Amino acid sequence: MSDVADRVKKIVIEHLGVDESKVADNASFIDDLGADSLDTVELVMAFEEEFGCEIPDDAAEKILTIQNAIDYISANS
Amino acid sequence: MRRVVVTGMGMVSPLADGVNTSWTKLLNAESGLNAIESFDVSDLPAKIAGQVPLGDGPGLFNADTYITPKERRRVDDFIVYGMAAAQQAVEDSGWAPQGDEDRYRTGVLIGSGIGGLPVLSAGSLTVDCEGGGGVRRLSPFFIPASLINLISGQVSIKYGFQGPNHAVVTACSTGAHAIGDAARLIMWDDADVMVAGGAEAACCRVGMAGFSQAKALCTTYNDNPTAGSRPWDKDRDGFVMGEGAGVVVLEELEHAKARGAKIYAEIVGYGLTGDAYHITAPSPTGDGAYRCMKAAMKRAGMNPEDIDYVNAHGTSTMADVIELAAVKRAFGNAVNDISMSSTKSAIGHLLGAAGAVEAIFSILAVQNGVVPPTLNLDNPDEGCDIDLVPHQAKERKVRAALSNSFGFGGTNASLIFKSFD
Numbered sequence: 001m002s003d004v005a006d007r008v009k010k011i012v013i014e015h016l017g018v019d020e021s022k023v024a025d026n027a028s029f030i031d032d033l034g035a036d037s038l039d040t041v042e043l044v045m046a047f048e049e050e051f052g053c054e055i056p057d058d059a060a061e062k063i064l065t066i067q068n069a070i071d072y073i074s075a076n077s
Numbered sequence: 078m079r080r081v082v083v084t085g086m087g088m089v090s091p092l093a094d095g096v097n098t099s100w101t102k103l104l105n106a107e108s109g110l111n112a113i114e115s116f117d118v119s120d121l122p123a124k125i126a127g128q129v130p131l132g133d134g135p136g137l138f139n140a141d142t143y144i145t146p147k148e149r150r151r152v153d154d155f156i157v158y159g160m161a162a163a164q165q166a167v168e169d170s171g172w173a174p175q176g177d178e179d180r181y182r183t184g185v186l187i188g189s190g191i192g193g194l195p196v197l198s199a200g201s202l203t204v205d206c207e208g209g210g211g212v213r214r215l216s217p218f219f220i221p222a223s224l225i226n227l228i229s230g231q232v233s234i235k236y237g238f239q240g241p242n243h244a245v246v247t248a249c250s251t252g253a254h255a256i257g258d259a260a261r262l263i264m265w266d267d268a269d270v271m272v273a274g275g276a277e278a279a280c281c282r283v284g285m286a287g288f289s290q291a292k293a294l295c296t297t298y299n300d301n302p303t304a305g306s307r308p309w310d311k312d313r314d315g316f317v318m319g320e321g322a323g324v325v326v327l328e329e330l331e332h333a334k335a336r337g338a339k340i341y342a343e344i345v346g347y348g349l350t351g352d353a354y355h356i357t358a359p360s361p362t363g364d365g366a367y368r369c370m371k372a373a374m375k376r377a378g379m380n381p382e383d384i385d386y387v388n389a390h391g392t393s394t395m396a397d398v399i400e401l402a403a404v405k406r407a408f409g410n411a412v413n414d415i416s417m418s419s420t421k422s423a424i425g426h427l428l429g430a431a432g433a434v435e436a437i438f439s440i441l442a443v444q445n446g447v448v449p450p451t452l453n454l455d456n457p458d459e460g461c462d463i464d465l466v467p468h469q470a471k472e473r474k475v476r477a478a479l480s481n482s483f484g485f486g487g488t489n490a491s492l493i494f495k496s497f498d
Contacts (some may be wrong), residue, residue, distance in 0.1 A: 017147030038221075041217035045217075048213075
Protein backbone atom coordinates (compact mmCIF):
# COMPACT_ATOMS: atom_id res chain seq x y z
CA MET A 1 0.00 0.00 0.00
CA SER A 2 2.64 2.51 1.04
CA ASP A 3 4.66 1.36 -1.95
CA VAL A 4 1.81 2.33 -4.28
CA ALA A 5 1.45 5.69 -2.53
CA ASP A 6 5.15 6.45 -2.84
CA ARG A 7 5.23 5.55 -6.50
CA VAL A 8 2.12 7.61 -7.24
CA LYS A 9 3.56 10.62 -5.45
CA LYS A 10 6.88 10.28 -7.26
CA ILE A 11 5.08 10.37 -10.62
CA VAL A 12 3.05 13.41 -9.58
CA ILE A 13 6.15 15.27 -8.41
CA GLU A 14 7.98 14.52 -11.67
CA HIS A 15 5.14 15.32 -14.03
CA LEU A 16 3.72 18.39 -12.35
CA GLY A 17 7.05 19.77 -11.18
CA VAL A 18 5.67 20.36 -7.68
CA ASP A 19 7.43 20.29 -4.34
CA GLU A 20 7.25 17.09 -2.34
CA SER A 21 5.74 18.94 0.62
CA LYS A 22 2.63 19.80 -1.42
CA VAL A 23 1.88 16.23 -2.38
CA ALA A 24 -0.55 15.36 0.39
CA ASP A 25 -2.89 12.37 0.05
CA ASN A 26 -5.94 14.59 -0.34
CA ALA A 27 -4.29 17.02 -2.76
CA SER A 28 -6.30 17.68 -5.93
CA PHE A 29 -4.28 17.60 -9.13
CA ILE A 30 -6.06 20.61 -10.60
CA ASP A 31 -7.02 22.68 -7.56
CA ASP A 32 -3.93 22.15 -5.40
CA LEU A 33 -1.12 21.08 -7.71
CA GLY A 34 -1.64 23.37 -10.70
CA ALA A 35 -2.43 20.68 -13.25
CA ASP A 36 -4.59 21.34 -16.30
CA SER A 37 -6.78 18.88 -18.18
CA LEU A 38 -3.88 17.76 -20.39
CA ASP A 39 -1.67 17.14 -17.37
CA THR A 40 -4.29 14.84 -15.88
CA VAL A 41 -4.39 12.79 -19.07
CA GLU A 42 -0.62 12.47 -18.96
CA LEU A 43 -0.67 11.54 -15.28
CA VAL A 44 -3.09 8.70 -15.91
CA MET A 45 -0.85 7.48 -18.75
CA ALA A 46 2.12 7.56 -16.39
CA PHE A 47 0.18 5.57 -13.78
CA GLU A 48 -0.76 3.00 -16.42
CA GLU A 49 2.85 2.61 -17.43
CA GLU A 50 4.22 2.45 -13.89
CA PHE A 51 1.70 -0.09 -12.65
CA GLY A 52 1.14 -2.06 -15.85
CA CYS A 53 -2.59 -1.53 -15.81
CA GLU A 54 -5.14 0.04 -18.09
CA ILE A 55 -7.31 2.80 -16.66
CA PRO A 56 -10.47 3.23 -18.76
CA ASP A 57 -11.58 6.79 -19.53
CA ASP A 58 -14.63 6.63 -17.26
CA ALA A 59 -12.43 5.58 -14.34
CA ALA A 60 -9.74 8.13 -15.22
CA GLU A 61 -12.28 10.93 -15.02
CA LYS A 62 -12.85 10.10 -11.37
CA ILE A 63 -9.16 10.19 -10.42
CA LEU A 64 -8.97 13.76 -9.22
CA THR A 65 -6.72 13.49 -6.16
CA ILE A 66 -3.68 11.55 -5.11
CA GLN A 67 -5.83 9.40 -2.82
CA ASN A 68 -8.20 8.62 -5.74
CA ALA A 69 -5.21 7.36 -7.70
CA ILE A 70 -3.82 5.28 -4.85
CA ASP A 71 -7.24 3.71 -4.21
CA TYR A 72 -7.90 2.89 -7.86
CA ILE A 73 -4.48 1.40 -8.46
CA SER A 74 -4.51 -0.60 -5.23
CA ALA A 75 -7.85 -2.11 -6.19
CA ASN A 76 -7.08 -2.77 -9.85
CA SER A 77 -3.46 -3.77 -10.26
CA MET B 78 2.13 55.45 -42.12
CA ARG B 79 3.45 54.88 -38.58
CA ARG B 80 7.20 54.26 -38.36
CA VAL B 81 8.57 51.06 -36.84
CA VAL B 82 11.91 50.54 -35.10
CA VAL B 83 13.76 47.59 -33.61
CA THR B 84 14.20 47.89 -29.84
CA GLY B 85 15.10 44.35 -28.78
CA MET B 86 16.88 41.32 -30.22
CA GLY B 87 17.28 37.69 -29.19
CA MET B 88 18.99 34.75 -30.83
CA VAL B 89 19.77 31.08 -30.42
CA SER B 90 22.18 30.04 -33.17
CA PRO B 91 24.63 27.27 -34.00
CA LEU B 92 27.36 29.72 -32.97
CA ALA B 93 25.99 30.47 -29.52
CA ASP B 94 23.02 31.15 -27.29
CA GLY B 95 22.70 34.92 -27.41
CA VAL B 96 22.99 37.74 -29.93
CA ASN B 97 26.30 39.22 -28.81
CA THR B 98 28.26 35.98 -28.61
CA SER B 99 26.87 34.78 -31.94
CA TRP B 100 27.79 38.10 -33.57
CA THR B 101 31.29 38.16 -32.10
CA LYS B 102 31.98 34.64 -33.32
CA LEU B 103 30.51 35.46 -36.72
CA LEU B 104 32.85 38.44 -37.10
CA ASN B 105 35.77 36.27 -35.98
CA ALA B 106 35.01 33.92 -38.88
CA GLU B 107 34.16 31.05 -36.54
CA SER B 108 31.92 28.27 -37.78
CA GLY B 109 28.96 26.68 -36.02
CA LEU B 110 28.98 23.59 -38.25
CA ASN B 111 29.88 20.17 -36.88
CA ALA B 112 29.51 16.45 -37.45
CA ILE B 113 26.15 15.30 -36.09
CA GLU B 114 26.57 13.20 -32.96
CA SER B 115 23.17 13.57 -31.33
CA PHE B 116 21.48 10.93 -33.52
CA ASP B 117 22.43 8.11 -35.86
CA VAL B 118 23.56 9.39 -39.25
CA SER B 119 25.14 6.18 -40.53
CA ASP B 120 22.52 5.72 -43.27
CA LEU B 121 22.10 9.43 -44.07
CA PRO B 122 24.03 10.94 -47.00
CA ALA B 123 24.43 14.25 -45.14
CA LYS B 124 26.11 13.89 -41.74
CA ILE B 125 26.87 17.50 -40.75
CA ALA B 126 24.77 20.36 -39.38
CA GLY B 127 24.75 23.62 -37.49
CA GLN B 128 23.32 22.49 -34.17
CA VAL B 129 22.77 24.73 -31.19
CA PRO B 130 25.66 24.21 -28.72
CA LEU B 131 24.18 22.77 -25.54
CA GLY B 132 25.57 22.94 -22.02
CA ASP B 133 26.25 25.24 -19.12
CA GLY B 134 28.47 28.26 -19.45
CA PRO B 135 28.82 31.35 -21.61
CA GLY B 136 27.28 30.98 -25.05
CA LEU B 137 25.95 27.49 -24.41
CA PHE B 138 22.24 26.77 -24.52
CA ASN B 139 20.60 25.39 -21.41
CA ALA B 140 16.84 25.01 -21.77
CA ASP B 141 16.41 25.31 -18.00
CA THR B 142 17.36 28.98 -18.31
CA TYR B 143 14.19 29.61 -20.25
CA ILE B 144 11.61 26.99 -19.40
CA THR B 145 10.65 24.78 -16.45
CA PRO B 146 11.06 21.01 -16.81
CA LYS B 147 7.28 20.67 -16.65
CA GLU B 148 6.73 23.12 -19.52
CA ARG B 149 9.60 21.56 -21.41
CA ARG B 150 7.66 18.31 -21.85
CA ARG B 151 4.81 20.19 -23.50
CA VAL B 152 6.84 21.61 -26.39
CA ASP B 153 9.15 20.47 -29.14
CA ASP B 154 12.62 22.01 -29.47
CA PHE B 155 11.63 24.63 -32.04
CA ILE B 156 9.28 26.15 -29.45
CA VAL B 157 11.99 26.09 -26.78
CA TYR B 158 14.37 27.96 -29.09
CA GLY B 159 11.65 30.42 -30.06
CA MET B 160 10.70 31.07 -26.44
CA ALA B 161 14.36 31.53 -25.52
CA ALA B 162 15.02 34.05 -28.30
CA ALA B 163 11.77 35.85 -27.42
CA GLN B 164 12.79 36.09 -23.75
CA GLN B 165 16.17 37.53 -24.73
CA ALA B 166 14.52 40.04 -27.07
CA VAL B 167 11.87 41.14 -24.58
CA GLU B 168 14.43 41.55 -21.80
CA ASP B 169 16.76 43.41 -24.17
CA SER B 170 13.96 45.81 -25.14
CA GLY B 171 13.07 46.58 -21.54
CA TRP B 172 9.42 46.55 -22.55
CA ALA B 173 7.19 45.57 -19.63
CA PRO B 174 3.48 46.33 -20.07
CA GLN B 175 2.07 48.13 -17.04
CA GLY B 176 -1.63 47.66 -17.63
CA ASP B 177 -4.26 45.97 -19.76
CA GLU B 178 -4.08 48.58 -22.51
CA ASP B 179 -0.32 48.00 -22.85
CA ARG B 180 -0.89 44.26 -23.00
CA TYR B 181 -3.66 44.61 -25.61
CA ARG B 182 -1.27 46.66 -27.75
CA THR B 183 1.55 44.10 -27.62
CA GLY B 184 1.42 41.12 -29.97
CA VAL B 185 3.46 38.12 -31.02
CA LEU B 186 4.21 36.85 -34.53
CA ILE B 187 6.80 34.09 -34.52
CA GLY B 188 6.78 31.42 -37.21
CA SER B 189 8.54 28.24 -38.18
CA GLY B 190 9.14 26.56 -41.49
CA ILE B 191 8.43 23.01 -40.46
CA GLY B 192 7.46 23.00 -36.79
CA GLY B 193 7.68 20.02 -34.48
CA LEU B 194 9.11 17.42 -36.80
CA PRO B 195 10.82 15.38 -34.02
CA VAL B 196 7.59 15.21 -32.01
CA LEU B 197 5.50 14.41 -35.09
CA SER B 198 7.92 11.69 -36.09
CA ALA B 199 8.03 10.09 -32.63
CA GLY B 200 4.25 10.37 -32.22
CA SER B 201 3.67 8.65 -35.51
CA LEU B 202 5.82 5.73 -34.37
CA THR B 203 3.87 5.51 -31.09
CA VAL B 204 0.53 5.33 -32.85
CA ASP B 205 1.34 3.32 -35.97
CA CYS B 206 4.34 1.14 -35.22
CA GLU B 207 4.03 -2.35 -33.82
CA GLY B 208 5.24 -2.15 -30.24
CA GLY B 209 4.88 1.64 -30.24
CA GLY B 210 2.12 1.45 -27.67
CA GLY B 211 -0.78 2.62 -29.80
CA VAL B 212 -3.22 5.48 -29.50
CA ARG B 213 -3.45 5.38 -25.72
CA ARG B 214 0.30 5.95 -25.33
CA LEU B 215 0.31 9.16 -27.36
CA SER B 216 1.01 12.22 -25.21
CA PRO B 217 -1.86 14.68 -24.76
CA PHE B 218 0.74 17.31 -25.59
CA PHE B 219 1.46 15.81 -29.03
CA ILE B 220 -0.53 18.46 -30.91
CA PRO B 221 0.30 21.61 -28.87
CA ALA B 222 3.97 20.54 -28.75
CA SER B 223 4.26 20.48 -32.52
CA LEU B 224 1.93 23.24 -33.77
CA ILE B 225 3.82 26.10 -35.38
CA ASN B 226 1.74 28.92 -33.89
CA LEU B 227 2.37 27.60 -30.39
CA ILE B 228 5.60 29.63 -30.18
CA SER B 229 3.46 32.75 -30.41
CA GLY B 230 0.93 31.15 -28.08
CA GLN B 231 3.50 30.21 -25.45
CA VAL B 232 5.21 33.61 -25.56
CA SER B 233 1.89 35.44 -25.21
CA ILE B 234 0.91 33.29 -22.23
CA LYS B 235 4.27 33.78 -20.56
CA TYR B 236 4.17 37.58 -20.80
CA GLY B 237 0.45 38.30 -21.00
CA PHE B 238 0.78 39.92 -24.43
CA GLN B 239 -2.82 40.05 -25.63
CA GLY B 240 -2.49 41.88 -28.94
CA PRO B 241 -2.32 40.19 -32.35
CA ASN B 242 -1.24 36.56 -31.98
CA HIS B 243 -0.13 35.20 -35.30
CA ALA B 244 2.34 32.92 -37.04
CA VAL B 245 3.95 32.75 -40.46
CA VAL B 246 4.72 29.54 -42.34
CA THR B 247 6.62 30.23 -45.55
CA ALA B 248 9.43 27.66 -45.43
CA CYS B 249 12.82 29.36 -45.52
CA SER B 250 11.44 32.87 -45.77
CA THR B 251 9.33 32.49 -42.60
CA GLY B 252 11.53 34.62 -40.34
CA ALA B 253 11.66 37.51 -42.79
CA HIS B 254 7.95 37.39 -43.53
CA ALA B 255 7.18 37.31 -39.81
CA ILE B 256 9.20 40.45 -39.15
CA GLY B 257 7.80 42.22 -42.22
CA ASP B 258 4.20 41.30 -41.43
CA ALA B 259 4.61 42.26 -37.77
CA ALA B 260 5.98 45.65 -38.77
CA ARG B 261 2.92 46.18 -40.93
CA LEU B 262 0.61 45.33 -38.05
CA ILE B 263 2.25 48.19 -36.15
CA MET B 264 2.14 50.49 -39.20
CA TRP B 265 -1.59 49.79 -39.51
CA ASP B 266 -2.13 50.54 -35.81
CA ASP B 267 -3.14 47.01 -34.83
CA ALA B 268 -0.41 47.05 -32.18
CA ASP B 269 2.33 49.29 -30.77
CA VAL B 270 4.79 46.51 -29.99
CA MET B 271 5.29 43.17 -31.77
CA VAL B 272 7.57 40.32 -30.78
CA ALA B 273 8.46 38.79 -34.14
CA GLY B 274 10.74 36.22 -35.73
CA GLY B 275 11.23 32.56 -36.54
CA ALA B 276 12.42 29.35 -34.96
CA GLU B 277 13.40 25.94 -36.27
CA ALA B 278 14.58 22.59 -34.93
CA ALA B 279 14.10 20.10 -37.72
CA CYS B 280 17.59 18.67 -37.43
CA CYS B 281 16.49 15.10 -36.78
CA ARG B 282 16.64 11.87 -38.79
CA VAL B 283 13.39 12.48 -40.66
CA GLY B 284 14.30 16.09 -41.41
CA MET B 285 17.76 15.20 -42.68
CA ALA B 286 16.35 12.32 -44.72
CA GLY B 287 13.66 14.53 -46.25
CA PHE B 288 16.00 17.26 -47.41
CA SER B 289 18.50 14.63 -48.56
CA GLN B 290 15.87 13.01 -50.74
CA ALA B 291 15.06 16.43 -52.18
CA LYS B 292 18.78 16.58 -53.10
CA ALA B 293 19.11 19.86 -51.23
CA LEU B 294 21.81 19.02 -48.68
CA CYS B 295 25.59 19.18 -48.78
CA THR B 296 26.98 15.64 -48.84
CA THR B 297 30.64 15.93 -49.88
CA TYR B 298 32.04 17.63 -46.78
CA ASN B 299 31.05 15.08 -44.15
CA ASP B 300 34.70 14.81 -43.13
CA ASN B 301 35.22 18.57 -43.05
CA PRO B 302 32.03 20.08 -41.61
CA THR B 303 33.17 23.69 -41.35
CA ALA B 304 33.87 23.72 -45.11
CA GLY B 305 30.38 22.41 -45.95
CA SER B 306 28.56 25.71 -46.37
CA ARG B 307 30.32 27.70 -49.11
CA PRO B 308 27.98 30.12 -50.90
CA TRP B 309 29.07 31.16 -54.40
CA ASP B 310 32.09 28.87 -54.24
CA LYS B 311 32.62 26.61 -57.26
CA ASP B 312 32.73 23.53 -55.04
CA ARG B 313 29.46 24.08 -53.16
CA ASP B 314 27.04 21.16 -53.33
CA GLY B 315 24.03 21.92 -51.16
CA PHE B 316 22.98 23.58 -47.95
CA VAL B 317 23.95 22.52 -44.44
CA MET B 318 21.04 22.02 -42.06
CA GLY B 319 20.89 24.48 -39.19
CA GLU B 320 18.63 25.13 -36.22
CA GLY B 321 17.89 27.92 -33.79
CA ALA B 322 15.77 31.04 -33.51
CA GLY B 323 15.83 34.77 -34.04
CA VAL B 324 13.32 37.16 -32.49
CA VAL B 325 13.13 40.96 -32.50
CA VAL B 326 10.97 43.43 -30.64
CA LEU B 327 9.44 45.86 -33.11
CA GLU B 328 7.96 49.06 -31.81
CA GLU B 329 6.16 52.10 -33.09
CA LEU B 330 8.69 54.94 -33.16
CA GLU B 331 6.92 57.40 -30.84
CA HIS B 332 6.10 54.59 -28.40
CA ALA B 333 9.79 53.65 -28.26
CA LYS B 334 10.90 57.27 -27.86
CA ALA B 335 8.36 57.95 -25.13
CA ARG B 336 9.77 55.23 -22.92
CA GLY B 337 13.38 56.06 -23.76
CA ALA B 338 14.05 52.72 -25.42
CA LYS B 339 17.32 52.13 -27.22
CA ILE B 340 16.75 51.92 -30.95
CA TYR B 341 18.86 49.55 -33.05
CA ALA B 342 17.50 50.45 -36.48
CA GLU B 343 14.36 51.36 -38.37
CA ILE B 344 12.59 48.83 -40.57
CA VAL B 345 11.83 50.79 -43.71
CA GLY B 346 11.36 48.24 -46.48
CA TYR B 347 9.50 44.99 -46.97
CA GLY B 348 8.88 43.23 -50.26
CA LEU B 349 7.03 40.00 -51.00
CA THR B 350 6.73 38.08 -54.25
CA GLY B 351 6.08 34.60 -55.60
CA ASP B 352 8.00 32.75 -58.32
CA ALA B 353 5.05 30.66 -59.57
CA TYR B 354 7.63 28.31 -61.03
CA HIS B 355 8.56 25.16 -59.06
CA ILE B 356 7.98 23.59 -55.63
CA THR B 357 11.64 23.54 -54.60
CA ALA B 358 13.74 25.24 -57.30
CA PRO B 359 13.87 29.01 -57.77
CA SER B 360 13.02 30.42 -61.16
CA PRO B 361 16.26 30.46 -63.19
CA THR B 362 15.49 34.02 -64.27
CA GLY B 363 15.58 35.20 -60.66
CA ASP B 364 12.66 37.42 -61.49
CA GLY B 365 10.82 36.74 -58.22
CA ALA B 366 13.89 37.70 -56.20
CA TYR B 367 14.44 40.79 -58.34
CA ARG B 368 10.87 42.02 -57.98
CA CYS B 369 11.00 41.30 -54.25
CA MET B 370 14.06 43.51 -53.69
CA LYS B 371 12.57 46.24 -55.88
CA ALA B 372 9.32 46.12 -53.90
CA ALA B 373 11.23 46.52 -50.64
CA MET B 374 13.18 49.48 -52.05
CA LYS B 375 9.97 51.08 -53.29
CA ARG B 376 8.33 50.71 -49.88
CA ALA B 377 11.43 52.19 -48.27
CA GLY B 378 11.51 55.07 -50.75
CA MET B 379 15.14 54.16 -51.39
CA ASN B 380 17.36 53.83 -54.41
CA PRO B 381 19.94 51.05 -54.76
CA GLU B 382 22.74 53.50 -53.98
CA ASP B 383 21.18 54.14 -50.55
CA ILE B 384 21.89 50.52 -49.53
CA ASP B 385 25.38 49.39 -48.52
CA TYR B 386 24.99 45.77 -47.46
CA VAL B 387 22.98 42.79 -48.67
CA ASN B 388 22.63 39.76 -46.40
CA ALA B 389 21.97 37.19 -49.10
CA HIS B 390 19.75 34.15 -48.90
CA GLY B 391 22.91 32.40 -50.24
CA THR B 392 22.30 28.81 -49.18
CA SER B 393 25.38 27.25 -50.79
CA THR B 394 23.34 25.70 -53.58
CA MET B 395 23.12 26.24 -57.33
CA ALA B 396 20.56 28.97 -56.56
CA ASP B 397 23.29 31.29 -55.22
CA VAL B 398 24.14 32.53 -58.70
CA ILE B 399 20.49 33.14 -59.53
CA GLU B 400 20.19 35.40 -56.50
CA LEU B 401 23.41 37.19 -57.41
CA ALA B 402 22.12 37.85 -60.93
CA ALA B 403 18.90 39.21 -59.45
CA VAL B 404 20.88 41.48 -57.11
CA LYS B 405 22.91 42.79 -60.05
CA ARG B 406 19.71 43.51 -61.95
CA ALA B 407 18.04 45.17 -58.95
CA PHE B 408 21.04 47.31 -58.00
CA GLY B 409 22.29 48.25 -61.46
CA ASN B 410 25.56 50.18 -61.33
CA ALA B 411 25.29 50.48 -57.54
CA VAL B 412 26.06 46.76 -57.24
CA ASN B 413 29.76 47.62 -57.42
CA ASP B 414 29.49 49.71 -54.26
CA ILE B 415 27.67 47.21 -52.05
CA SER B 416 29.00 44.39 -49.92
CA MET B 417 27.01 41.16 -49.96
CA SER B 418 27.65 38.13 -47.79
CA SER B 419 25.96 34.93 -46.75
CA THR B 420 26.08 34.26 -43.02
CA LYS B 421 24.77 30.77 -43.76
CA SER B 422 28.42 29.99 -44.48
CA ALA B 423 28.99 30.06 -40.71
CA ILE B 424 25.72 28.75 -39.29
CA GLY B 425 24.13 26.70 -42.06
CA HIS B 426 20.53 27.13 -43.12
CA LEU B 427 18.17 27.72 -40.22
CA LEU B 428 15.12 27.31 -42.50
CA GLY B 429 12.21 29.15 -40.84
CA ALA B 430 14.56 30.89 -38.42
CA ALA B 431 17.04 31.97 -41.11
CA GLY B 432 15.30 35.19 -42.14
CA ALA B 433 15.00 36.39 -38.55
CA VAL B 434 18.56 35.51 -37.54
CA GLU B 435 19.86 37.14 -40.72
CA ALA B 436 17.71 40.22 -40.13
CA ILE B 437 19.45 40.58 -36.75
CA PHE B 438 22.88 40.22 -38.40
CA SER B 439 21.81 42.88 -40.93
CA ILE B 440 20.72 45.23 -38.13
CA LEU B 441 24.04 44.67 -36.34
CA ALA B 442 25.91 45.44 -39.56
CA VAL B 443 24.05 48.76 -39.78
CA GLN B 444 24.64 49.52 -36.13
CA ASN B 445 28.29 48.55 -35.91
CA GLY B 446 29.59 49.54 -39.35
CA VAL B 447 30.95 46.10 -40.12
CA VAL B 448 29.76 43.40 -42.52
CA PRO B 449 30.11 39.71 -41.63
CA PRO B 450 32.11 37.43 -43.92
CA THR B 451 31.23 34.67 -46.36
CA LEU B 452 33.30 31.73 -45.16
CA ASN B 453 34.81 29.15 -47.52
CA LEU B 454 34.53 31.35 -50.59
CA ASP B 455 37.83 30.11 -52.01
CA ASN B 456 37.02 30.00 -55.72
CA PRO B 457 34.08 32.22 -56.68
CA ASP B 458 31.82 30.73 -59.32
CA GLU B 459 31.52 32.32 -62.72
CA GLY B 460 30.05 35.81 -62.57
CA CYS B 461 30.49 36.10 -58.80
CA ASP B 462 32.54 39.23 -59.23
CA ILE B 463 31.11 41.69 -56.71
CA ASP B 464 32.27 42.17 -53.11
CA LEU B 465 31.08 38.96 -51.44
CA VAL B 466 33.20 39.60 -48.30
CA PRO B 467 35.21 36.36 -48.53
CA HIS B 468 36.73 34.85 -45.37
CA GLN B 469 36.98 38.00 -43.23
CA ALA B 470 34.59 40.56 -41.82
CA LYS B 471 35.01 44.04 -43.20
CA GLU B 472 34.54 47.42 -41.60
CA ARG B 473 32.52 49.83 -43.68
CA LYS B 474 29.73 52.30 -43.19
CA VAL B 475 26.35 50.61 -43.60
CA ARG B 476 23.60 53.20 -43.91
CA ALA B 477 21.05 50.53 -44.77
CA ALA B 478 21.02 46.76 -45.19
CA LEU B 479 18.77 44.53 -47.27
CA SER B 480 18.16 40.94 -46.17
CA ASN B 481 16.85 38.35 -48.63
CA SER B 482 14.98 35.14 -47.81
CA PHE B 483 13.54 32.71 -50.33
CA GLY B 484 11.56 29.56 -49.63
CA PHE B 485 10.29 26.32 -51.14
CA GLY B 486 7.08 26.98 -53.02
CA GLY B 487 8.69 30.00 -54.67
CA THR B 488 8.03 32.43 -51.82
CA ASN B 489 10.31 35.46 -51.47
CA ALA B 490 10.81 38.17 -48.85
CA SER B 491 13.19 41.13 -48.62
CA LEU B 492 13.60 43.40 -45.61
CA ILE B 493 15.45 46.72 -45.43
CA PHE B 494 16.80 48.10 -42.17
CA LYS B 495 18.10 51.63 -41.94
CA SER B 496 20.36 53.34 -39.48
CA PHE B 497 18.36 55.35 -36.96
CA ASP B 498 19.84 58.64 -35.85
